[in-house]
Amino acid sequence: MASSSSLFLMILLVLCSGSLYVSGSSCYTSIISFGDSLADTGSLKQLARISHQLYPCLLAPYGESFLADPTGRCSNGRLIIDFLAESLGLQLIPPFMHKLTERRGASEQGVNYAVAGATALDSSFLEAKWTENSVINASLNVQLEWFKQSLPSICGNTSNCKNFIGSSLILMGEIGGNDYSFPLLVGEPIDEAKSYVPLVIDTIVSTVNELIDMGAQTLVVPGNFPIGCSSSYLTTRSSDNDDEYDPTTGCLINLNEFAEYHNNLLQTKLNQIREVHPDVTLIYADYYNAAMQFYRSPNEFGFTNGALKACCGGEGPFNYNLTVRCGDESATVCDQPDTYVNWDGVHLTEAAYKIIFKSLFQGPYTTPQFSSLCATTALQRGVELSSDMCINFEYAFLLKLLTAYCYCKSDPNGFTNRALKACCGGEGSFNYNLTMRCGDELATVCDQPDTYVNWDGVHLTEAAYKIIFKSLFQGPYTTPQFNSLCATLASRRGVDYRALSYLDWFSEENPLKGLSCSNGLT
Structure with a gap:
């Protein structure tokens, strides 16, 4: 079963590469x-x-x-x-x-x-x-x-x-x-x-x-x-x-x-x-x-x-x-x-x-x-998607969110400590210091990480990854939209997958658990 951390790692890789490639044979055989x-x-x-x-x-x-x-x-x-x-x-x-x-x-x-x-x-x-x-x-x-x-x-x-x-x-x-x-x-x-x-x-x-x-x-x-x-x-x-x-x-x-x-x-x-x-x-x-x-x-x-x-x-x-x-x-x-x-x-x-x-x-x-x-x-x-068929992730929503974090007095996503300062790090303007990293004995750690976007100066918090996850796989920021691809397969099992909560995806009771790209979700 996929853990939340492994999903976050996948999203990080996606954000670095700009696209998600699904292995398998061609869209048409x-x-x-x-x-x-x-x-x-x-x-x-x-x-x-x-x-x-x-x-x-x-x-x-x-x-x-x-x-x-x-x-x-x-x-x-x-x-x-x-x-x-x-x-x-x-x-x-x-x-x-x-x-x-x-x-x-x-x-x-x-x-x-x-x-x-x-x-x-x-x-x-x-x-x-x-x-x-x-x-x-x-x-x-x-x-x-x-x-x-x-x-x-x-x-x-x-x-x-x-x-x-x-x-x-x-x-x-x-x-x-x-x-x-x-x-x-x-x-x-x-x-x-x-x-x-x-x-x-x-x-x-x-x-x-x-x-x-x-x-x-x-x-x-x-x-x-x-x-x-x-x-x-x-x-x-x-x-x-x-x-x-x-x-x-x-x-x-x-x-x-x-x-x-x-x-x-x-x-x-x-x-x-x-x-x-x-x-x-x-x-x-x-x-x-x-x-x-x-x-x-x-x-x-x-x-x-x-x-x-x-x-x-x-x-x-x-x-x-x-x-x-x-x-x-x-x-x-x-x-x-x-x-x-x-x-x-x-x-x-x-x-x-x-x-x-x-x-x-x-x-x-x-x-x-x-x-x-x-x-x-x-x-x-x-049919599994070919390696040259990718779902491209859009970054306009990230820019939009970051703009809100930096310039809005109140943030609709709950990041009251804005987007640029790390929760865990070595103090300074952004709580980041090359000589005092998160994990060091002298590093400082915030009390409410869910109010921060940045975790350690490089990586994001769970709260930020959760929003990215929802925006991609349950929202409009994939081309074509991922949620429109899954609906047909989910409905065959009598499940409204959009009603699943964030943690439901990782629970043993997830009714969509075990589906692969070749027979449903990935």
């Missing part, structure tokens, strides 16, 4: 990913070997900033999913098409079914409308079928697979961008692409619902990027009318409004799913506004070569040319891709994806915020 080239980590590369086709993303200089060679990622380096996996302490998520002739890549830490060029709608539907285009047969429905087929090799029986899916973080794309590119890149009216949006959204929603039925508990569903800022669209849908361009960003207004139409409809549908499944954590990832940060202020994010011109491409105003793509021998490549947002006219650079990752998973651009959900989700499922 695996990542399951679906989508297109924004998430593909190598499936297209394997499909190309099988079909003997060559795609630009498989040629140099793709991958030059990551493993120096093309990995199948359509960028110069890592993607959002790579940064996410690293942040959760997971290995990079392998592509489903892992070997030349086998649909493999299954891993206990996840699998990535995304394929560059994939669409939300079935390829047969799109090819019927756009007969001149070849559509990769890797639609969202196809990827979902691959997932179902591979489950036995990942998790074995139905019960284990439901647990696997439930403890996984599921990424639903981005998906849908390629569906819209067929009409938009050939100059069709935006209304033609707009007619696809409800169909695309319904496909995404149907897949989300099916995954929930299979046991999914946490799903991240991204919206579309601001495609009006894409080098490819700025080139193929250029206009002589200045009013069609955003004066702040230089992006095409009508295309960004189209992306927002997709995103708004998607969020409406996600809210409907939340009403039906309140126990499922359904996260909307706002790719649009996360990216608009650097389209509005590229220099603030280190993109000194701007946000609209591609690093690698076929020259022209935006270094994008349909006849000379990145990967072609005659394509030009910039020297410093980290100073560019756009990599090849369609996809972004590793530097841009890293900022988007941080804005989404460590910042405010998800609804609800992912950064505040991870710890709660782990505790609710009996």
